[in-house]
Amino acid sequence: MAKLTPPLNKNDQVQGPPDGIITLVEYGDYQCPHCGAAFPIVKQIQKAFVKNLRFAFRHFPLSNVHEYAFPAAIAAEAAGRQRKFWEMHDMIFERQSLLNEYALLEFATEVGLKIPAFKIDVQDPKLSEKVEADFESGIRSGVNGTPSFFINGDKHNGPFDYATLASAIEERMRLAHVAR
């Protein structure tokens, strides 16, 4: 079974309680319509499991078919440097259909980023290295399309509708309680 490689670490963008017994990791592409469809479902999951769930997003841009996916990932990471990764992440998915070469700067403005710093950061090779490292970790983890989800390190192979994801998470919570 495909395993999250490497496990969650300090380079990850993470939301939720640090001691949450469930860790949900998504490999996603900001321009992928399936990831766009998964976005509100993940929000719903985070709400339902708010006390127990950490959520991390790793970038898996399919650049040959989605030309704005990589720049969007960079923009989110640049926002992260101003501690607004998740605000940018949310805005990109909410307005996915508007993505183009100008949109990211507009989103950055609307999110309230300091634009001069943002413009410098998006050019920083360290951010593209981060996005590429996410992608490479996805290959090693057995990502076979976007979105791909991992629950406590194991690949979730079913569909990603709310009911399926929620019951997979509940099952892992049962296992975690039994193990304690």
Next chain:
Amino acid sequence: MLNKNEVAPDFELFATPDQKLSLHELRGKNVILVFYPADWSPVCGDQITLYNEMLKYFKKYNAELVGISVDSKWCHTAFTRDRNLHFSLLADFHPKGEVAKKYGVYNEKEGQCERALFVINAEGNITWSYLSPVAVNPGADGIIEALEDIKQPQLVK
């Protein structure tokens, strides 16, 4: 299906409407041979689209990726253009499925290749093979592990 340590059967198939590619031309490189059922499956979960994004990671292992299906060279040309593919798709079209049969991955009932992966080393020997359920995109974690084993054979148990 052919397995580890077997010699990879040579072949020569159309890679473009007027050019053929043979396995022996790739000698000296590692080769990832990807048999797949058909062009034109949906984008986001598609194995070929996925591998196309991974080429530069495969190159780190001196590996060349080649796709094979029974689609014709013209079909492959259109698919390649549509998906912006940067590797060769070979047409196992005439006689249909001949190469897939040599590798033991032809599905006679469906008349198409199985979803199967082979990693072949620079000497032309198979070092890893994997048959995936036809509806499951196997990703590339197994390919990367196989390439790592070739790179550092002393670590292989």
